[in-house]
Structures are given as C-alpha cells and as structure tokens.
Amino acid sequence: MSQQYGIPFSLVSRALGVRSSQAYEIMRRLKLANRVHVTRIDVGSPGVWHRSKHFDAPDAVPYGPLWVYPTHEIAWGYLDFDPGEWEPRASTAAHLTAVSELRLAVTGMDTDPEVWTSERLLRRMLKDDRGQLVSHLHDAWYRDAADPDKVWAVEVELTRKFGAGRLLRSVSAALAAVDRHDLAGVLYFVRGEGLRRAIESVRDQIARDRGVEQLDNFEIHDLDVTLSKKGVA
Known part of the structure; x- marks a missing residue:
C-alpha cells in the first residue's frame, strides 16, 4: 500500500487471499493501531456501495468506495523517504485502482x-x-x-x-x-x-x-x- 499510495477495500481481500469479512477486521485493527487511514471516496454513484458498520456513520448513505492507505509515518517507514501527505481523490481513484489490480495480477x-x-x-x-x-x-x-x-x-x-x-x-x-x-x-x-x-x-x-x-x-x-x-x- 505504501508503494501504491493506497488501495480500495475491494482489492484488500483479493490481495491477502481472505474473505471480505476477514479483510475488514484486519483493516479495522490497523486503523485502531493508527497504522492506516480508512476513508470513503464520494464518486457520486449510489446503489452499488454498501454501508460499513466499522467505517461509516450509522445514518450514512455511501456514494463511493472505501479506501485504505498508510498513515504518513507508516508510509515513510516502509519507503525510507518522506512521501509527504496523501489522501485518495475521486478524480484518480479509478486509475489507481486499475494500476494496483494490474500489479497484483502481474507480480502478486x-x-x-x-x-x-x-x-x-x-x-x-x-x-x-x-x-x-x-x-x-x-x-x-x-x-x-x-x-x-x-x-x-x-x-x-x-x-x-x-x-x-x-x-x-x-x-x-x-x-x-x-x-x-x-x-x-x-x-x-x-x-x-x-x-x-x-x-x-x-x-x-x-x-x-x-x-x-x-x-x-x-x-x-x-x-x-x-x-x-x-x-x-
């Protein structure tokens, strides 16, 4: 994740080879340990996104995917240089998702x-x-x-x-x-x-x-x- 900036939740379970419920639990624990951020990107598309009991407010209506990305300090530690602050944006989410999917397909x-x-x-x-x-x-x-x-x-x-x-x-x-x-x-x-x-x-x-x-x-x-x-x- 540090090398790729971050990844959508949809890719976590595939990358780790675990069920989606397990992936959510892993990310929940990492978030509680202040190792990752979890955020929902609003792409303005209703109907295909499901509210998360862990990462959404009880009355939230999701309009985009959940993303997970390392905190600044954690990314710095893995990369061995200061990468600066970063957070996912709706304008680049689809492209970053596709690149990470391709990386997983080609190099695992x-x-x-x-x-x-x-x-x-x-x-x-x-x-x-x-x-x-x-x-x-x-x-x-x-x-x-x-x-x-x-x-x-x-x-x-x-x-x-x-x-x-x-x-x-x-x-x-x-x-x-x-x-x-x-x-x-x-x-x-x-x-x-x-x-x-x-x-x-x-x-x-x-x-x-x-x-x-x-x-x-x-x-x-x-x-x-x-x-x-x-x-x-």
Missing part, C-alpha cells in the same frame, strides 16, 4: 521495488536537484519475469485523451522516457476496443514519422483480459 504481493517500481517510487527517482521531474512519469516499471535483463514501462489507460494531439503527445512522451532511461519498451494496458484502436492509430503514426514499419518496443494489451486471466477481475 512481491514488494521488491526492482520487480515493480511504482509511480510513487518513480516520482522520487526521476527528480533533479531542484525537485523537478526530468521526464515523463510512467505508471510503473516492470522487470520482465521471463527476461530479467529487460525492464518495461507500464501505462494503464482507461479513457481516451481527447483534445488536439493530446493522446499523441502522451504516447510520444512515454516512448521518449523509455529511450531516455534505456528501458525495453512500453506496455500499454487499455480498457475498451475504442481506446485500443485510438492507441494503435497513434502508434502507427509514430512509426511512420520515424520511417519504420512498426515499433518493436511498443505493446498493447487488453487490461480486463489480463486481469481475468490472473483471477483479479
């Missing part, structure tokens, strides 16, 4: 930062002396289990980036950072056929601009198929 509970370098760790690694990021920030770096000499950049895309050339700029920046940091390439995990086609189109445009038939360091995968195969979805 391995916390070795050389196996999966989270965005939180990259944000610290890729700053200069003035505290400014030196390149595009990928969602993660992943060491290839089949070929440990290869480290791939990971990008998770859930929705189309609209606007004049916005998607092209984003993909181009991700590839430029791959070259800058001598990575094997970039793995795009996308949700939805429309988004997949949009990224394929941008990939092909970049290949044409570079005068090559295809980009050998660019792969596109279906996020939900990947999660399903690994039993995470």
Whole structure:
C-alpha cells in the first residue's frame, strides 16, 4: 500500500487471499493501531456501495468506495523517504485502482521495488536537484519475469485523451522516457476496443514519422483480459 499510495477495500481481500469479512477486521485493527487511514471516496454513484458498520456513520448513505492507505509515518517507514501527505481523490481513484489490480495480477504481493517500481517510487527517482521531474512519469516499471535483463514501462489507460494531439503527445512522451532511461519498451494496458484502436492509430503514426514499419518496443494489451486471466477481475 505504501508503494501504491493506497488501495480500495475491494482489492484488500483479493490481495491477502481472505474473505471480505476477514479483510475488514484486519483493516479495522490497523486503523485502531493508527497504522492506516480508512476513508470513503464520494464518486457520486449510489446503489452499488454498501454501508460499513466499522467505517461509516450509522445514518450514512455511501456514494463511493472505501479506501485504505498508510498513515504518513507508516508510509515513510516502509519507503525510507518522506512521501509527504496523501489522501485518495475521486478524480484518480479509478486509475489507481486499475494500476494496483494490474500489479497484483502481474507480480502478486512481491514488494521488491526492482520487480515493480511504482509511480510513487518513480516520482522520487526521476527528480533533479531542484525537485523537478526530468521526464515523463510512467505508471510503473516492470522487470520482465521471463527476461530479467529487460525492464518495461507500464501505462494503464482507461479513457481516451481527447483534445488536439493530446493522446499523441502522451504516447510520444512515454516512448521518449523509455529511450531516455534505456528501458525495453512500453506496455500499454487499455480498457475498451475504442481506446485500443485510438492507441494503435497513434502508434502507427509514430512509426511512420520515424520511417519504420512498426515499433518493436511498443505493446498493447487488453487490461480486463489480463486481469481475468490472473483471477483479479
């Protein structure tokens, strides 16, 4: 959790391999011990969320998921640097959830930062002396289990980036950072056929601009198929 900022409660039981009731009890005890915060993110969506007797007021009507994240001091202890204060926001919750689900599917509970370098760790690694990021920030770096000499950049895309050339700029920046940091390439995990086609189109445009038939360091995968195969979805 410290490496991923935090995770939704829906992922706790899957990550630990326990029933949801057990996961709630574990998180309740951690909260009482002041090791984690538990909060509900209001995404404005009624009907699918259930009130928690442990973490909601008796008369509360939930409009979003519960999230759990380490306290500042606990995160600092696990990360070996001061990560600053953080709390989940509705605007980024879906994306952070998808990245954590993908991490669980690909690497399980391995916390070795050389196996999966989270965005939180990259944000610290890729700053200069003035505290400014030196390149595009990928969602993660992943060491290839089949070929440990290869480290791939990971990008998770859930929705189309609209606007004049916005998607092209984003993909181009991700590839430029791959070259800058001598990575094997970039793995795009996308949700939805429309988004997949949009990224394929941008990939092909970049290949044409570079005068090559295809980009050998660019792969596109279906996020939900990947999660399903690994039993995470």
